[in-house]
Amino acid sequence: MSQSVPKNFPVIAIDGPTASGKGTVASRVATALGWHFLDSGSIYRLVALQALREGVAFDDERSLVAIANALDVRFDGEEVVLAGDDVKDKLRHEEVGNGASRLAALPSVRTALLERQTGFRKAPGLVADGRDMGTVVFPDSFLKIFLTASVAARAERRYKQLIDKGLSANLESLVLDLKERDDRDTNRAIAPLKPSADAVLLDTTALSADDAVKFILDLARQRMR
Ligand code: DC
Numbered sequence: 001m002s003q004s005v006p007k008n009f010p011v012i013a014i015d016g017p018t019a020s021g022k023g024t025v026a027s028r029v030a031t032a033l034g035w036h037f038l039d040s041g042s043i044y045r046l047v048a049l050q051a052l053r054e055g056v057a058f059d060d061e062r063s064l065v066a067i068a069n070a071l072d073v074r075f076d077g078e079e080v081v082l083a084g085d086d087v088k089d090k091l092r093h094e095e096v097g098n099g100a101s102r103l104a105a106l107p108s109v110r111t112a113l114l115e116r117q118t119g120f121r122k123a124p125g126l127v128a129d130g131r132d133m134g135t136v137v138f139p140d141s142f143l144k145i146f147l148t149a150s151v152a153a154r155a156e157r158r159y160k161q162l163i164d165k166g167l168s169a170n171l172e173s174l175v176l177d178l179k180e181r182d183d184r185d186t187n188r189a190i191a192p193l194k195p196s197a198d199a200v201l202l203d204t205t206a207l208s209a210d211d212a213v214k215f216i217l218d219l220a221r222q223r224m225r
Contacts, residue, residue: 010124011121011141012029012127013128013134015193017178018182019157020147030126040128041097046071046080051103054067059102059103092165101181101184107189110191126138128141134196136191145219146196147202147212151178154178158174200219202215202216
């Protein structure tokens with residue numbers, strides 16, 4: 001993105017495993033502060049969706065990099081417009097999430113997507129959610145949160161989300177799927193899911209989204225004083 005964007009707009013990085021609630025929490029923190037919001041997982045999901053559309057395999061690094069570089073996407077409020085088509089709901093499908101997790105392990109795909117992410121850093125500030133926001137993409141974030149929750153709590157949340165959307169879901173297979181995805185995101189060689197040394201750990205297993213948002217806002221405001 002533009003070379004002229006100053007690097008010093010404040011960033012809050014919120015990282016954590018899949019279905020930990022970080023998306024909801026991060027977007028609410030951004031709204032409360034009036035800041036921009038980056039759901040970096042959606043960028044990996046967009047590449048996965050486009051790969052499915054083009055019939056590209058999730059381990060075909062060269063074709064995936066080409067897709068990442070050519071991604072014709074516009075974030076418009078709640079809408080995510082891929083080549084003219086609002087794909088917000090499609091991005092949430094399990095097949096797309098699994099593909100995103102697989103292609104996210106490929107170093108050159110991550111590099112190709114780096115600038116798209118740093119381009120979200122604009123005035124007055126940014127709340128960025130993902131796996132490596134605090135460690136790789138925005139290492140100078142003034143506040144880094146690592147959000148976790150037990151696998152059981154995360155699977156229940158995901159189950160409820162899917163059922164609420166009228167989609168079918170199976171709790172047992174969601175647990176297996178989360179474990180598999182955690183394993184892949186945590187053990188990959190590049191930018192693995194791990195708390196940065198200066199991150200604040202927040203376990204939301206027994207915490208409401210309201211409480212998590214309040215905790216983060218309180219910390220952010222303390223540090224901005
Ligand atoms: O947060 P999510 O479930 O939408 O992310 C989908 C996948 O994308 C996740 O399994 C791993 C990958 N991802 C990543 O590697 N780095 C990020 N910053 C965000 C997501």
